[in-house]
Amino acid sequence: MTYIAGSPEDFLAVRHLTLRGSQTEIGQALGAEMKARTSWSPPPIDPLVARARRIWFDRNWPQYAARTAGFAEAYGLPADAAVAFDNATALPPGSGCSALWTGSTLGRNYDFFTLSDTQLGAVLAGVEPVADGTAPMASRPYVLSTIPDDGIASTSLTMSTVDGAMEGVNEAGLVFALLMADIEAATMLDHDPGPQAGLSVPQVGRYLLDTCETVEEAKEALMLAKQYTHGAPCHYIVADASGKGFVYERGAHDIEYFVEVADGPLCVTNHLLHRHPDLDALPEDTPDTMLTYQRLRTITKEADAGPREALDAVSVAIEPGAPWRTLWRSVFDPAARTMSTRFYLGDGDNGTARHSPELTFGVSR
Known part of the structure; x- marks a missing residue:
């Protein structure tokens, strides 16, 4: 097996x-x-749920329905x-990202x-984690370039599984x-419903890549799609080659919000923007907020320097x-149809992190 970044001896070993x-x-x-690389096997689900899922995918996401058949x-x-x-394994409570x-x-x-x-489960239960001989959850990501005969080609990055x-x-x-x-809100989730008819959290973005070409099409697709929270709730930043972009969020009572800015950068971390529209009135962080408000202030302030510089200013190195x-930093150029990603390989000396070179992936037929 060829890895494009890292190796089994590093923290990340990335396949393309x-x-x-x-x-x-x-x-x-x-x-x-x-089947070749993992011990995973399809888990059984309620036959009624399975039938409803097939019908929903056939009607609304036929690309995924066909891939599922294969x-x-x-x-x-x-x-x-x-x-x-x-x-798909949705994000568990406690992770943080910036964009x-x-x-x-x-x-x-x-x-x-x-x-x-299992170590994460111990942490969330307030127990000291111990080495258990299994690989970290996010240590084997995939870059997937799919070029279908009958659909939109795309390149995506997934933490571990291949459906989202x-x-x-x-x-x-x-x-x-x-x-x-x-x-x-993620820390208060006490029930995981398992797969349902519609889109799970990590399937939403793949659905957009398969079915939409512009932000206007993406907005319509999101409003029409049945969604469920399988894991922690997420929001999504979406943009296109015309220069338009938005953050999509679902609030109380499943009301949908499209957050946009008239000018300047559109920045997002790990709190709901529609609840906190004023950057100058953000709350102060607590030990439970993973510096979400501080990170938003920082990347907004540093945005003029460019996305790499702004994101490096809030990167989680060695603490x-x-x-x-x-675990990685990606920069997308919609006009060029490229994704450029630098991967974390492990902790280095002198309080620094080791990284792969920045690798650029295109979308071509």
Whole structure:
């Protein structure tokens, strides 16, 4: 196996898959990759939920429905099996990310835990985590370049699973990134419904890349899509090659908000912008807010220097005792249809982090 950044000896080992063909063939290749590289298998779900999911995808996201059929074939299962072929793991409470749209480029830091799933569970339960011999949750990301015969080509970056995406760009110049929306609300989630009909948190962005070419199309698609929170609630920053951009949020009673700015940068971290529209009136951070307000002030102030510089100013490097890092920094150029990403490889000497070179991925046929 060839890694494009890092190795099994580093914290991150990043794979890049380029897949061509029909949506079904792409899904079959993704299923073959998961079957070969992981011990994951499709979990059973309620037959009624499985049937509703198939109908929803067929009507609203046929690209995903076709990929799912190919994924099922790779596992020797019928497309109508009462299982969930997606196994997207939404962001658990406590992670933080930052992003800004300058009108021509979108930049984002992806901040996440450096722990395994069981270690994270211990931390959230207030127990000291111990080494358990399993890989950290975010240590094996994928860059996925999909070039379908019958749809929009895209390049996306996913933390671990292959059905959704954390960020990406498509051949029309649409770009997006997801970020946790409300840290305090995430800590209050006491029930995970599991897969439902509609879009899970990490599927939303992949849905936009597959079906939309402009921010106006993306707004309409988001308002029409049935969504559910499978994990922590997130919001999404979306932009296109025309220079338009917005942050999409869902508030109380599932009211939808499109946050935009008339001029200047559009910046977002981990609190709901529609609740805090005035930068000068942001609350002060607490030990539970992961510096979301401070990071927003900083990247707004530093935005004129460029997305890389602004994001580096709020990057999570080495903090003694802190089990999280900025795992990658991406900068998207919608006009060029490119994603340029620098990956965290581990802690270095003298309180610094080791990084890969910045790698640029395009979208081409």
